Structures are given as C-alpha cells and as structure tokens.
Amino acid sequence: MAEDPKRVRIVKRIAREFPDNALVNLGIGMPTMVADYLPPDKTILLHSENGFIGLGPQAEKGREDPDLVNAGGRPVTLVPGGCYFDSAMSFVIIRGGHVDVTVLGALEVDEEGNLANYMIPGKMVPGMGGAMDLVVGAKRVIIAMEHVNKNGQPKILPKCTLPLTARREVDLIVTDMAVIRVTQNGLVLEEIAEDTTVEEVVSKTAARLHLSPKITEF
Amino acid sequence: MKRICSPEEAVRNIHDGASLMIGGFMCCGQPLRLIDALLAQGSKGLTVICNDAGFPDRGVGKLIVAGRVKTLIASHIGLNAVAGAKMGSGELAVELVPQGTLAERIRCGGAGLGGVLTPTGLGTEVEKGKRTVKMEGATFLLEAPLRADFALVKANAADRYGNAFIAKSAKNFNAVMATAARHTIVEADELVAAGDLDPERVAVPGVFVNDIVQGGTHG
Numbered sequence: 001m002a003e004d005p006k007r008v009r010i011v012k013r014i015a016r017e018f019p020d021n022a023l024v025n026l027g028i029g030m031p032t033m034v035a036d037y038l039p040p041d042k043t044i045l046l047h048s049e050n051g052f053i054g055l056g057p058q059a060e061k062g063r064e065d066p067d068l069v070n071a072g073g074r075p076v077t078l079v080p081g082g083c084y085f086d087s088a089m090s091f092v093i094i095r096g097g098h099v100d101v102t103v104l105g106a107l108e109v110d111e112e113g114n115l116a117n118y119m120i121p122g123k124m125v126p127g128m129g130g131a132m133d134l135v136v137g138a139k140r141v142i143i144a145m146e147h148v149n150k151n152g153q154p155k156i157l158p159k160c161t162l163p164l165t166a167r168r169e170v171d172l173i174v175t176d177m178a179v180i181r182v183t184q185n186g187l188v189l190e191e192i193a194e195d196t197t198v199e200e201v202v203s204k205t206a207a208r209l210h211l212s213p214k215i216t217e218f
Numbered sequence: 219m220k221r222i223c224s225p226e227e228a229v230r231n232i233h234d235g236a237s238l239m240i241g242g243f244m245c246c247g248q249p250l251r252l253i254d255a256l257l258a259q260g261s262k263g264l265t266v267i268c269n270d271a272g273f274p275d276r277g278v279g280k281l282i283v284a285g286r287v288k289t290l291i292a293s294h295i296g297l298n299a300v301a302g303a304k305m306g307s308g309e310l311a312v313e314l315v316p317q318g319t320l321a322e323r324i325r326c327g328g329a330g331l332g333g334v335l336t337p338t339g340l341g342t343e344v345e346k347g348k349r350t351v352k353m354e355g356a357t358f359l360l361e362a363p364l365r366a367d368f369a370l371v372k373a374n375a376a377d378r379y380g381n382a383f384i385a386k387s388a389k390n391f392n393a394v395m396a397t398a399a400r401h402t403i404v405e406a407d408e409l410v411a412a413g414d415l416d417p418e419r420v421a422v423p424g425v426f427v428n429d430i431v432q433g434g435t436h437g
Contacts, residue, residue: 049317050243051387066246067374067388073244073297084386086393086421087269088325091318095338125305126296133318133338167341
C-alpha cells in the first residue's frame with residue numbers, strides 16, 4: 001500500500017523531535033508510522049503499553065510469536081536492549097513520567113492544549129485504552145494529525161467540543177500544513193509546509209494562532 | 219500443592235452474577251480454554267474485568283456476544299462491534315477505565331490498599347462522580363480498588379505450587395489479576411514439576427493461585 005504523502009510529511013517531521021536516548025510511545029494509526037523514520041544517528045527506544053520497551057519491526061510472516069504483539073494486537077519483534085514487564089509496571093513507566101515523548105492522533109485540539117481523541121458520543125465509543133495515562137504522564141505530548149477533518153473543517157479549535165482525553169497536556173501539533181507549539185499564551189505557528197502559505201494555515205485553523213517571528217518551512 | 223483440574227472442573231463454581239477478572243490484551247495472553255469452558259458451563263449475569271472486549275469470535279468477546287456478561291469494566295471495546303452495539307442498546311453496562319487506572323485499581327485490590335490517587339482522567343468524563351484529593355499541592359482523582367470472585371489467568375508454564383511463568387507481552391494484566399481475586403485459576407500451556415521452573419522467572423507467585431488447568435499450546 002502506497003503511503004499517503006501528507007502522512008509521511010507529518011511523521012518525518014515528528015521523528016526529528018526526539019532527543020538522543022529518548023523513550024517514546026507511539027499511538028495506533030498514523031503515529032505508528034513514525035517508527036519508520038527514526039533518525040539513524042540517535043538511540044531511541046519505543047515503549048509498547050501492553051508490556052515492553054524495545055518495540056521492533058513487525059514480525060516476518062511465519063515467525064510470529066503469539067506472546068509478542070504491539071498495543072494494536074499485531075505480532076512484532078523486540079530489539080536488543082528491550083525488556084518485558086506487566087501492565088501495572090507499564091503504567092508506572094507511563095504515569096510516573098518515565099516516557100520522554102508520546103505521539104498520538106487527535107479528533108480535536110484547542111488553544112489551551114486540551115486534547116479530544118477517544119470518543120464521539122453516540123457514534124464512536126471505543127474507549128480510551130492507554131491514551132489518558134500517556135497524555136498525562138509523558139514528559140512531552142506531540143499530536144500527529146491532518147490539519148482539517150474529512151469534511152475540510154478545522155480540527156484545531158478555540159475550545160474542544162468532544163469529550164476530553166486530557167486537559168492542557170499537548171505540547172506540539174504537527175499537521176500536513178503546519179507545526180504549532182502550545183504555549184501558556186496560546187498557539188504559536190512556527191513552521192508551515194512547503195506547499196502552503198501562512199494565510200492558508202490561518203484560514204484553516206479555527207483557534208487563534210500567534211505567528212512566530214521566524215516561520216520556517218518543513 | 220494446588221488443585222490440578224480440567225477447564226470444566228475449574229469453572230464449575232463460577233456462579234450466575236459472579237465477578238471475573240480475565241487476563242489478556244486483545245487475546246494475547248488470554249486463557250482461551252477457560253473462557254470456552256465457561257461459555258459451555260452457561261453462567262450468566264457476569265461482571266467481567268478485562269483490558270478490552272476482545273473480538274466477537276475469540277476470547278472474552280465470545281462471552282459478551284453470547285449475552286453472558288451484564289457489566290464490563292475495560293479500557294477499550296473498539297475491536298468488538300457487538301460489545302459496542304450491546305452497550306448502545308443497554309444490554310451491556312460498560313465502565314470505561316483508563317488502562318493505567320485499571321491496572322492500578324486491580325493492583326490496589328490485590329495489595330489490600332484503599333484506593334488509588336491518580337492524575338489520569340482529571341477534567342474528563344472519567345472524573346464524573348468521583349472525589350478529588352489534594353496531595354502536596356497537586357490534585358488527584360480517587361479511584362476505588364477492584365477485586366473479583368474469580369481471576370482467569372493465562373501462563374506459559376506453572377508448577378504444582380502454582381508458581382507461574384508468563385512470556386513476553388502475555389504478562390499484561392495476568393500478573394496483577396492473579397493477586398486480586400478470591401479464587402484464581404491459572405491456565406498454563408505446560409505443567410512442570412516443582413523445581414523445573416526457574417524461581418527467577420516466576421511472574422505469579424504460587425501463593426495467589428488456587429487451581430491449575432493444563433491448557434496445552436494454542437494460538
């Protein structure tokens with residue numbers, strides 16, 4: 001399956017955010033793709049909330065181990081330096097602030113860094129899984145999402161309308177159009193994609209955007 | 219020494235309305251034989267505490283599809299459309315719990331503690347109807363311990379003292395659930411002689427275990 005170039009742009013940009021020796025947890029869906037673009041010059045370990053550090057590539061066909069799956073239930077591998085633990089320990093690691101960065105998708109994000117990504121009342125109620133703990137516990141929360149929804153409506157809002165996953169925890173929003181930092185004074189537009197303009201980003205963002213004095217391209 | 223029995227014998231005393239903790243994460247490390255035996259045994263009105271609702275045709279999801287579960291306490295039900303539909307129709311009561319809170323509430327129940335103070339869920343639907351507590355300047359949500367009548371746990375190997383080894387990511391909720399039930403049943407792929415299980419590799423100390431079922435390997 002050919003990868004959507006918009007998504008590739010998002011996950012490549014996010015992969016640049018990880019410091020050397022970071023412990024990172026990637027959510028299901030687009031965030032999982034970040035694993036394919038990790039910087040080769042850095043040591044980065046991935047945490048899988050179902051019970052290990054050192055998440056490696058998907059298992060080859062015929063070499064799957066039913067006891068080793070990722071948080072999406074897919075057979076995976078463990079890289080050298082990895083280790084296993086139970087769910088209670090896994091969330092000691094998450095909630096205790098030992099995960100450096102988590103990357104998650106979003107339905108809505110707002111000016112205060114509030115995040116809604118786990119349910120649409122009456123339509124989609126899958127449950128929060130580990131997302132609420134991850135967003136509260138990880139040192140840094142990066143959102144990977146398309147700038148607007150399927151109907152072209154903004155997903156970055158003055159105030160989230162859907163039930164929240166967590167309050168004031170988002171640090172950075174990376175979309176196919178922009179990189180936006182969440183600060184105490186609101187959202188700051190720091191980078192725009194090479195095929196867009198500041199005006200277009202602003203017009204497709206419902207929240208108020210402060211413009212960084214030095215907006216760069218990515 | 220613990221009782222070694224068949225899956226059918228092990229689930230015989232699980233009564234209508236019983237509360238059950240069932241290990242596993244999307245069926246990885248799930249005691250599938252015990253679940254099948256329980257399905258055949260027929261108890262209903264069950265309260266099931268499990269990470270997720272599984273799949274409609276596999277593991278804990280089958281109990282939900284068969285209408286045996288009255289209340290489900292889980293972190294995720296998205297891969298079992300039947301669970302979602304039954305929740306919508308009111309046939310199944312679902313309490314959605316953040317995964318880390320679920321693990322810690324169970325640990326709390328097993329450890330004889332009175333509650334968990336967690337920052338997870340503050341300012342969300344999870345906070346509704348719960349007390350918040352201030353500790354050292356920060357606010358936490360007070361979450362109640364979870365205990366159950368039975369725990370159904372999967373292991374790769376167990377000895378006759380109930381000590382169990384659980385491989386890799388199959389440990390998930392199995393290890394902690396074994397501590398929090400009145401009666402814990404371990405389904406082990408392999409039953410080994412005392413002394414054959416490396417004591418360094420025991421994930422579930424035998425003290426928590428009542429019955430052992432030899433399951434044999436299954437996918």
